[in-house]
Amino acid sequence: MDDMEDDTTIISTLRSFNSLISCPDRSVLEAESSYGRSDLQKLYTKRVEMEEAASRIRSHTSLLQLTQEKQQMELSHKRARIELEKEANSSSRDLQREVDRNRDFLMKIKRLDEREEKANQALREQIEKNKTLKRNIEELQKKANEKDLKLAEGEQTIGELKDETRRLNQQIQIQESKFSTQNLEIQALQEQLDVQNQKYQNVQSSQSTSTESELKIKELERRLALQEQDSVIVKNMKSEVARLPEMEREIKRLREENTFLRETKENSSLLKEETEGLRRKLERMERVIEEKLKLELEKEKLEHELQAWENIGQVTGLNIRKPEDLSREVIQIQQRELTLKQQNYTVNSSIRSVEKARAELIPEISQLRAKAQEEQKKRENQDSLVRRLQKRVLLLTKERDGMRAILSSYDSELVVSEYSPQLTLRVKEAEDMLQKVQAHNAEMEIQLSKAQEEAGTFKLQAQMVAAELEDLREQLKSNTETSTLATAEENATLRQKIEELEAERQRLEEQNNILEMRLERHNLQGDYDPVKTKVIHLQMNPTSIAKQQRAEEVEQLRAECQRLRDRLRKMEAGGAMSTDDTTLIIPPSQEILDLRKQLESAELKNQRLKEVFQKKIQEFRTACYVLTGYQIDITVENQYRLTSVYAEHMEDSLLFKSTGPVGTGSMQLLETDFSRTLTGLVDLHLFHQKSIPVFLSAVTIELFSRQTVS
Amino acid sequence: MSKTLKGITLKGSAELVAEFFSFGINSILYQRGIYPAETFTRVTQYDMSLQLTTDTKLKNYLTNVITQLKEWLFDCTVQKLVVVITCLETNEVLERWQFDIECDKTSKESSAPREKSIKAIQEEIRSVIRQITATVTFLPLLETACAFDLLIYTDKDLEVPEQWEESGPQLIDQSEEVRLRSFTTSIHKVNSMVAYKRTDSM
Numbered sequence: 064m065d066d067m068e069d070d071t072t073i074i075s076t077l078r079s080f081n082s083l084i085s086c087p088d089r090s091v092l093e094a095e096s097s098y099g100r101s102d103l104q105k106l107y108t109k110r111v112e113m114e115e116a117a118s119r120i121r122s123h124t125s126l127l128q129l130t131q132e133k134q135q136m137e138l139s140h141k142r143a144r145i146e147l148e149k150e151a152n153s154s155s156r157d158l159q160r161e162v163d164r165n166r167d168f169l170m171k172i173k174r175l176d177e178r179e180e181k182a183n184q185a186l187r188e189q190i191e192k193n194k195t196l197k198r199n200i201e202e203l204q205k206k207a208n209e210k211d212l213k214l215a216e217g218e219q220t221i222g223e224l225k226d227e228t229r230r231l232n233q234q235i236q237i238q239e240s241k242f243s244t245q246n247l248e249i250q251a252l253q254e255q256l257d258v259q260n261q262k263y264q265n266v267q268s269s270q271s272t273s274t275e276s277e278l279k280i281k282e283l284e285r286r287l288a289l290q291e292q293d294s295v296i297v298k299n300m301k302s303e304v305a306r307l308p309e310m311e312r313e314i315k316r317l318r319e320e321n322t323f324l325r326e327t328k329e330n331s332s333l334l335k336e337e338t339e340g341l342r343r344k345l346e347r348m349e350r351v352i353e354e355k356l357k358l359e360l361e362k363e364k365l366e367h368e369l370q371a372w373e374n375i376g377q378v379t380g381l382n383i384r385k386p387e388d389l390s391r392e393v394i395q396i397q398q399r400e401l402t403l404k405q406q407n408y409t410v411n412s413s414i415r416s417v418e419k420a421r422a423e424l425i426p427e428i429s430q431l432r433a434k435a436q437e438e439q440k441k442r443e444n445q446d447s448l449v450r451r452l453q454k455r456v457l458l459l460t461k462e463r464d465g466m467r468a469i470l471s472s473y474d475s476e477l478v479v480s481e482y483s484p485q486l487t488l489r490v491k492e493a494e495d496m497l498q499k500v501q502a503h504n505a506e507m508e509i510q511l512s513k514a515q516e517e518a519g520t521f522k523l524q525a526q527m528v529a530a531e532l533e534d535l536r537e538q539l540k541s542n543t544e545t546s547t548l549a550t551a552e553e554n555a556t557l558r559q560k561i562e563e564l565e566a567e568r569q570r571l572e573e574q575n576n577i578l579e580m581r582l583e584r585h586n587l588q589g590d591y592d593p594v595k596t597k598v599i600h601l602q603m604n605p606t607s608i609a610k611q612q613r614a615e616e617v618e619q620l621r622a623e624c625q626r627l628r629d630r631l632r633k634m635e636a637g638g639a640m641s642t643d644d645t646t647l648i649i650p651p652s653q654e655i656l657d658l659r660k661q662l663e664s665a666e667l668k669n670q671r672l673k674e675v676f677q678k679k680i681q682e683f684r685t686a687c688y689v690l691t692g693y694q695i696d697i698t699v700e701n702q703y704r705l706t707s708v709y710a711e712h713m714e715d716s717l718l719f720k721s722t723g724p725v726g727t728g729s730m731q732l733l734e735t736d737f738s739r740t741l742t743g744l745v746d747l748h749l750f751h752q753k754s755i756p757v758f759l760s761a762v763t764i765e766l767f768s769r770q771t772v773s
Numbered sequence: 774m775s776k777t778l779k780g781i782t783l784k785g786s787a788e789l790v791a792e793f794f795s796f797g798i799n800s801i802l803y804q805r806g807i808y809p810a811e812t813f814t815r816v817t818q819y820d821m822s823l824q825l826t827t828d829t830k831l832k833n834y835l836t837n838v839i840t841q842l843k844e845w846l847f848d849c850t851v852q853k854l855v856v857v858i859t860c861l862e863t864n865e866v867l868e869r870w871q872f873d874i875e876c877d878k879t880s881k882e883s884s885a886p887r888e889k890s891i892k893a894i895q896e897e898i899r900s901v902i903r904q905i906t907a908t909v910t911f912l913p914l915l916e917t918a919c920a921f922d923l924l925i926y927t928d929k930d931l932e933v934p935e936q937w938e939e940s941g942p943q944l945i946d947q948s949e950e951v952r953l954r955s956f957t958t959s960i961h962k963v964n965s966m967v968a969y970k971r972t973d974s975m
């Protein structure tokens with residue numbers, strides 16, 4: 064297959080080559096033909112033929128070349144095929160690799176697809192979100208627009224409110240101006256009031272004078288009453304004076320009686336003194352008698368005693384006749400007592416000395432007793448020894464007797480010689496016994512010697528100990544001597560140490576004090592040891608209750624604040640819509656209260672002014688009525704009705720209407736039933752003279768004359 | 774009250790001390806203006822006129838605390854009673870009235886009455902309350918709204934009764950302390966003192 068293809072390619076290349084060669088020739092041929100065909104045609108044809116031959120040759124050569132080339136080509140082709148095969152192999156390998164890679168890529172692609180899908184999904188979600196967000200934004204924008212609109216409305220309302228405030232300010236200014244005018248009026252009124260006050264004061268002063276005069280009158284009345292009383296007293300006095308001579312007589316009589324009585328009184332006092340003296344004497348006498356009785360009794364007693372003494376003297380046989388004898392006797396007895404006492408003392412002293420001797424003897428006795436006991440013990444020991452020795456003696460005598468018997472038997476046996484073996488046995492036994500006894504004795508001796516040795520060693524030990532004790536005593540003495548020198552240094556160091564320790568102790572004490580103070584302070588501040596103590600209090604104590612209440616209050620206030628804020632917001636949103644469904648009543652602010660007060664006071668002033676005005680107007684009207692003879696009423700605006708004092712009927716009145724601007728004072732008479740009757744006066748005074756006052760006075764005169772005439 | 778003219782028992786002592794606290798706390802509340810002066814009424818005790826509250830809530834609270842305190846005094850488990858005055862705005866402790874109680878625990882075993890007359894004890898109590906009244910002269914003015922609390926320092930092993938709870942000591946930051954007089958019933962000794970917050974001017 065490949066060869067075929069290669070051939071075709073070569074052929075195709077040849078054809079293309081030929082065509083390529085032929086083509087320019089033709090063009091040249093054509094170009095040449097255009098210039099001169101006739102002469103040149105032959106040349107040209109020859110040339111062509113030559114050239115064709117040449118070209119054939121050339122083509123031959125070229126063919127050869129081509130065949131060569133073909134061979135070469137084939138060779139190269141083969142080489143190329145081999146190479147291609149190699150390449151194909153490699154390429155197939157590559158392909159395989161590529162396929163593998165492709166698979167990998169496919170896998171990757173799949174993964175990427177999946178990712179893409181996910182991403183797409185995310186994207187979709189994101190888009191949806193975006194949409195929603197956009198919607199939200201739109202809504203928010205709408206809201207913002209609405210808010211803006213509301214804001215604009217609010218601004219409008221603010222503007223309106225500002226206008227209103229301006230208007231209100233103007234009104235306030237007007238009100239203020241009114242106030243100022245009213246104030247002026249008030250001042251005028253106050254002046255009047257002052258005048259009135261002055262009058263009132265005058266009245267008061269007159270009243271005070273009247274009260275003073277009343278007081279005077281009262282005082283005078285009182286004096287009159289006093290005088291009346293005095294006159295009564297005087298009358299009484301007069302009657303008493305009339306009785307005076309009688310009284311004097313009586314007094315004389317009484318004086319006489321008095322003197323008589325005084326005399327009798329003196330007499331009686333003398334008698335009394337006498338009786339008193341007699342009574343005292345009597346008492347004294349009685350006392351003397353009692354004493355006498357007592358003395359007699361004593362005398363009897365003494366006599367008895369004397370008798371007793373005499374009896375004693377007789378009984379005892381002593382020569383006691385007088386008290387001297389008795390004293391002598393007593394002295395003798397006392398001397399005897401003294402001697403006896405001396406004897407007693409000597410006896411006592413001897414007893415004491417004996418007792419001392421006894422006390423000295425007691426220890427001796429005890430010593431002797433101890434000795435006696437020792438002696439007794441010794442004796443007992445001796446007795447026991449004696450007993451033991453006696454026993455031994457007995458044993459030995461028995462043994463000796465036995466030995467003797469044996470010896471006697473020996474002696475007898477020597478004769479008989481039958482008992483020799485027995486005797487030898489016994490001797491042996493005795494010898495054994497002796498040996499045993501001797502061994503025992505030796506042992507005992509050894510033990511004794513041992514004991515003696517031990518005693519000796521103990522004695523030596525005791526001596527050594529005593530020597531050591533002596534040495535120690537000596538050492539102690541030497542020590543006491545030597546230490547005085549050696550311990551001086553030690554002492555110094557020890558003192559230093561003590562001082563240091565003292566210093567440290569002081570420092571520690573100070574620290575301790577400081578710490579105690581701190582502890583005290585802490586204790587004062589209320590600190591405590593949590594190991595030992597705990598702090599407790601009632602759950603519902605006043606502090607926590609108060610705190611709770613406070614918190615609640617704060618909460619309430621916060622809620623109220625929130626409510627008010629909401630309300631304010633609503634107000635702002637709703638503009639002038641002051642109607643609110645919440646029944647909250649805002650307490651009026653201080654300003655409003657002040658304004659209200661001002662308003663009230665202003666109204667009050669107004670009221671007062673109105674009253675005053677009414678009064679004044681009434682006064683003015685009556686004055687006008689009386690002075691001009693006309694009552695002027697304002698029926699309608701700009702119309703004035705005049706009714707004369709002298710009118711015949713109540714309804715007889717004149718009507719005037721003011722024309723033109725207010726204040727110019729141009730008036731026109733309107734036709735009434737009454738004015739129709741006064742056409743003459745109207746013509747004369749109004750049309751000719753053009754004077755209303757003249758007309759009115761003419762009417763007055765007319766009516767007056769009519770009344771007086773009638 | 775088991776008052777005898779000659780001596781005093783543990784029970785009588787607890788009663789006396791609790792009574793003192795009742796009057797002392799009332800005096801502090803009146804003197805320091807924790808409650809308005811018009812809610813207090815004048816009574817005569819310890820031969821002197823004292824102020825007692827008429828506020829029912831406060832009365833209930835005080836009787837509650839005092840009856841409990843009496844029990845603890847009888848058990849000798851109470852160490853301190855503290856009246857804490859707190860500022861309501863800042864929750865800061867401004868004053869602490871501390872009454873240290875020293876119990877003679879031997880009196881629990883021996884019920885024999887001690888040799889001290891009621892009159893002498895009341896004399897001491899009177900002087901303590903006089904001092905409380907006099908402290909107004911140097912204590913700083915309480916300018917803000919204040920409330921008070923009663924803390925009781927007890928032994929650690931005491932069981933906390935219902936309605937009671939443990940609390941902090943409520944100490945004053947930077948305080949000045951002043952010791953007041955003390956009195957003793959020979960069973961309970963009460964040392965009084967007041968600590969107050971140091972003001973900036975000092």
